[in-house]
Amino acid sequence: MRQHDTLFIGGEWVAPAGTGTIDVISPHTEEVVGRVPDGTAADMDRAVAAAREAFDHGPWPRMTFAERAAVIGRLAEIYAAGQAEMAALITEEMGSPITFSNLAQAPQPLGMLQFYAALGEEFAQEEQRPGLFGPITVRREPVGVVAAIVPWNVPQFVTMTKVAPALLAGCAIVLKPAPETPLDAYLLAEWASEAGIPAGVLNVVPAGREAGEHLVSHPGVDKVAFTGSTAAGRRIGGICGEQLKRVSLELGGKSAAIVLDDADLASSMGMLAIASLMNNGQACVAQTRILASRRRYDEVVDAVAAMVASQPVGDPADPATGIGPLVARRQQERVEGYVRIGMDEGAKVVVGGLDRPYDRGWYVAPTVFSGVSNDMRIAREEIFGPVLAVIPYEDEADAIRIANDSDYGLAGTVWTADAEHGMDVARQVRTGTYGVNCFMLEANAPFGGYKASGVGRELGPEGLGGYLEYKSISRLG
Structure with a gap:
């Protein structure tokens, strides 16, 4: 068992203020595999003070972008050497299939570090522009102390969407990992210290909701970067709005995969399995609404059912496993509750069930529903598990209407033999990310959502902009 008795604050491993602990439980065995301190409000105060000191008086925000990029590059090298260890750790603590952990849980965070290290090598802190009365200097400065609050489903991916650009910008960070998945954050803290990130620039305090809200409300925090549920995002956005505090929110999704009539189902299903079932369905970008025309509806239902039924369910550490367990008993019960809701609404279980x-x-049993209309709860609410709803449409315009008829707007896909036409469809669906015959996220492109899927963008140069303040300086003479 991985036992941690300290918190990472001010560049040191320090004793927590309280005596509470958090047990990390294997979703596969239901046995305790790790234990960390349960951070308190006093621990958050200490972490914010350390970050404040590092930002207000330390060297990190006063270095050039290129100097910070060199340190981030060293962290990337350490991360690259430890990828397999990180992937296995995430599989152990939250049940992600090891194949997905090796494909995304560890490599994508590494890619973000590498991207921002390269971006910072030539990123200009100041830009000169001509003005009406003289030259204008536009200066980019770090926003300050950042509270980074991350969920359990892709813990390092979400951590790095915040930590990598915040580090490059020159910010200091208090990272609150989810109680279900704190172990990977401890490993990251060790690597950050080894890379030479100065004391107080990255602090790690695992904690629950109350201490997290204390961190969000803390007057010493300049920006909150949150990923999680839309309900929690509304609460955090409200607190930040009252304080006029900078905030970015990456929230939920209910993404639609539009299967056009010319799609080759045999070739599409392999990629759709990743797009819709990645991480045991515990992904905000998962394509859980499958839209099929009435002309091919039965054929698409059969193809989706066969694809889901073919996924081996079992031990997430086994490379042969396609779908592992959900992160916690409450999540298992939540997903099964939605399966009951779908059945009560009149949808038909084609594969899976209770x-x-x-x-x-x-x-839980990976489940496919047919006979779903877009007004059903299983088509409108984020389930966050391996449950797919196949919804019929009349024509392409109707498919686009259904895809857009959602409170969310995070992701989506279209499946077609004509990729150029697929691009036309992509331009009409109101989501922040989209795929034509695939779905993927790139470190150099912005990620975020429309509508209730969030506020702001992460990744790419746009993600760096979220951690910068812009100052305009006019000069005469």
Whole structure:
């Protein structure tokens, strides 16, 4: 078992203020695999003070972008050497299949570090512009102390969407990992210290909701970067709005995969399996609404059902596993509750249902519903598990209307033999990310959502901009 008795604050491993602990429980075995301190409001105060000191008086925000980029580059090298360790750790603590952890949970955060290290090499802190009465200097300065609050589903991916650009900008950070997945954050803290990131620039305090809200409300925090549920995002956005505090929110999704009539179902299903079932369905970008024309509806239902049924369910550490357990018992019960809701709404279970695959572990049966209309709860609410709803449409315009008929706007896909036409469809769907015959996120392109899927963008140069303040300086003479 991985036992941590300290918190990472001010560049040191320090004793917590309280005596509470957080047990990290394997979703596969239901056994405790780790234990960390349960951070308190006093711990958050200490972490913010350390970050404040590092930002207000330390060297990090006063270095050039290129100097900070060199340190981030060293962290990337350490991260690259430890990728396999990080992937295995995330699989252990939250049940992500090891194949997905090796594909995304560790490599994508590494890619973000590498991207921002390269971006910072030539990024200009000041830009000269001509003005009406003389030259204008536009200066980019770090926003200050950042509270980074991350969820459990892709913990390092979400951590790095915040930490990598915040580091390059020159900010100091207090990272609050989710109680379910704090172990990977400890490993990151060790690597950051080894890379030479100055004391207080990155602080790690695992904690629950109350201490997290204390951190959000703290007057010493200049910006909050949050990923999680839309309900929690509304609460955090409200607090930041009252304080006029900078905030970015990456929230939920209910993404639609539009299967056009010319799509080759045999070739599409392999990629759609990743797009819709990645990370056991615990992904905000998962394509959980499958839109099929009435002309090919039964054929698409059969293809989706066969694809889901073919996914091996089992031990997430086994490379043969396609779908592992959900992160916690409450998540298992939540997803099964939605399966009951779908059945009560009149949708038909084609694959899966309420029979659990195993007696031990927080597994649910991967499930496909047919006969779904877009006004059903299983089509409108984020389930966050391996549950897919196949929805019929009349024509392409109707498919686009259904895709846009959602409170969310985070992701989406279209599946077609004509990729150029797929681009036309992509331009009409109101989401922040989209895929034509695929779905992927790139470190050099912005990621975020429309509508209730969030506020702001992460990744790419746009993600760096979220951690900068812009100052205009006019000069005469």
